[in-house]
Amino acid sequence: MGGTMRIGALVSTRAALAGATGNALVMGVAEVSTPLGWVLLPGLLGVSSRPRVAALVSAWAAVLLAASVVVPVVPGHRAEPWALGASVASLAAVPLLAWTRRRREERAVARVPAPRDVAVFAMPAGTERAALAVCRTPGEVAAAVPLRRGGLRVLVGVAHGATLARPEHTRALESTFHTESRRGGRSLPRIADALDRLVREVSPGGYLAATLVEVSGDGSVTLLRRGGPDVTVHDGDGTRPGGLPDAGPIGLAEVTTSVARAPAGARRLAITPPVDRSAHTAGSRRLPDEALRLSRPVDAVVALTRRPGGGRRTGPALVVDLPPERP
Structure with missing residues (x-):
């Protein structure tokens, strides 16, 4: 064991990225366009991960979200400014929440x-x-x-x-x-x-x-x-x-x-x-x-x-x- 006690994460990097990808595919096929449908699961996965993984999951979820808007092969995320802004703000908050959780555990x-x-x-x-x-x-x-x-x-x-x-x-x-x-x-x-x-x-x-x-x-x-x-x-x-x-x-x-x-x-x-x-x-x-x-x-x-x-x-x-x- 290293010089500091390692704090575990609930979700691995691979599982978090796979979950964010699967959520985007399901939302597209189901024609769900609300920000909640596209952001909720990646957000939960990110908060349950290490801060660096949370940032990676948020960035990947944002790429998938943007792709669904720019390449509308199937119905994707809403393109209205308010909807995009809500999703971006939510994804940006995920790494901060993951960092807050980690700091709380490190203090314990x-x-x-x-x-x-x-x-x-x-x-x-x-x-x-x-x-x-x-x-x-x-x-x-x-x-x-x-x-x-x-x-x-x-x-x-x-x-x-x-x-x-x-x-x-x-x-x-x-x-x-x-x-x-x-x-x-x-x-x-x-x-x-x-x-x-x-x-x-x-x-x-x-x-x-x-x-x-x-x-x-x-x-x-x-x-x-x-x-x-x-x-x-x-x-x-x-x-x-x-x-x-x-x-x-x-x-x-x-x-x-x-x-x-x-x-x-x-x-x-x-x-x-x-x-x-x-x-x-x-x-x-x-x-x-x-x-x-x-x-x-x-x-x-x-x-x-x-x-x-x-x-x-x-x-x-x-x-x-x-x-x-x-x-």
């Missing part, structure tokens, strides 16, 4: 100051906050997707296998997580299913050891462990393993529909990077407890990336604060 996932060898991102998690740390270690896969009303979905994992661990393939895994997380009705098992298909296509011999996290707007947490590290729970007094069931790595195990809730009494959850078992001393076991006692999630997640005895940091790591349990 904000990079915060951290040591040079780790990138840390802070974001809302329901009624509380979360922090994600990325250390650019080989095979590292990490993605966070803000949802409506403070919801959040996060992927934390490590790609295994020389092919799957390539940067272009780890980026593809993160992009797939972004896309699937934003689609309506997608549950964590269905997102894991999409990642499984990608892993088997790209690297049949590789696998992704990951834990998927979803925080709803009210702060409730759902987790799906697919070969990734267990969740560490901090209850205010100390830490303990979350005891999540492990459905097996993505790309190797069969897709499962089982998910788990945050353990009772948890005030903070942490998914820590894998630790070399040969270095699993008493000091290394104390590390999560000391880290999770820090007041801010961003400080805790930075501490979790440290390795016992020093050396290069290892990621990714995630810390999620939970609201107090209601009596």
Whole structure:
């Protein structure tokens, strides 16, 4: 992952351009000449895309609109000045709306100051906050997707296998997580299913050891462990393993529909990077407890990336604060 958290788009460039073209053909054949018919779908596709794609879709829709007026093989867009002006103004506004959406999402996932060898991102998690740390270690896969009303979905994992661990393939895994997380009705098992298909296509011999996290707007947490590290729970007094069931790595195990809730009494959850078992001393076991006692999630997640005895940091790591349990 690069220096900034990539914000996903709902619609790809190819799909947006194809949709704008198909809309123009349908409007022409159906003899629809109103500006709304020619502009509504390209506008929706553009707003759901990245700003550059939105500008491209708007420009292409304007070309199709002009062609329908200049070359009236079939009835096209109205040629009256008011109609052309309305369509041009609408198409010009699409890139601005797409840029506004992207900026809003970028503000939700904000990079915060951290040591040079780790990138840390802070974001809302329901009624509380979360922090994600990325250390650019080989095979590292990490993605966070803000949802409506403070919801959040996060992927934390490590790609295994020389092919799957390539940067272009780890980026593809993160992009797939972004896309699937934003689609309506997608549950964590269905997102894991999409990642499984990608892993088997790209690297049949590789696998992704990951834990998927979803925080709803009210702060409730759902987790799906697919070969990734267990969740560490901090209850205010100390830490303990979350005891999540492990459905097996993505790309190797069969897709499962089982998910788990945050353990009772948890005030903070942490998914820590894998630790070399040969270095699993008493000091290394104390590390999560000391880290999770820090007041801010961003400080805790930075501490979790440290390795016992020093050396290069290892990621990714995630810390999620939970609201107090209601009596």
